[in-house]
Amino acid sequence: MTVPACKERLNLITRSAAQTQAWARGLAALLDRGDILCLVGDLGTGKTCFAQGVGQGLGIVQPIISPTFIRVREYCESPARLPFYHIDLYRLVRGNEALGWGLEEYLYGQGVCAIEWADRIRTLVPPHCLWVQFSHGQAPEVRHISFQAEEGRGEWLLHRFGEGVKNGSIGH
Secondary structure, eight states: OOOOOOSEEEEEEESSHHHHHHHHHHHHTTOOTTOEEEEEESTTSSHHHHHHHHHHHTTOOSOOOOOTTTSEEEEOOTTOSSOEEEEEOTTOSSTTHHHHTTHHHHHTSSSEEEEETGGGGTTTSOTTOEEEEEEEOSSTTOEEEEEEEOSHHHHHHHHHHHHHHHHTSSOO
16 A cells, blocks of 8 residues: 655554544544545554544544445534545545546545545545555554645644644544
8 A cells, every 4th residue: 555755744553443533533623625534554454443533523423334335425414514425445446437436526525535545546636635544553452543645735734633642632
């Protein structure tokens, strides 16, 4: 799995699903319309868990479940602060195939996108995304999460999120 070469990076270690979701909820507080989170990592590394935390942070009250077999789950109901589009590209054969089912409508829509397996469409996503890479740690519950951004809004999110993690206002 490859992510773009980026200037800045924030590396975190999480020791539980609850901690992963707490960080994601903190990031969600910074998100706005048109923000795109590109989630990459092997199976079972925490992509869906992180997306659940983002949805919770946006105010979604219904359960957030993996859209692996249907590609996209839309969460647009009140009291959510913003629409949330949870996209899973695990079953995608070719990147351009995503254009056939309307990926661009989500990428340039009015909500927040969290795209699992986003490395499969790397050339299709705009450069202002925040890339989040997940990997297994030494112990069963430990995960390494690396946040990276190329430019623009993604860099701003990375910087603000990093500040919040460092000063303790995010993730607790």
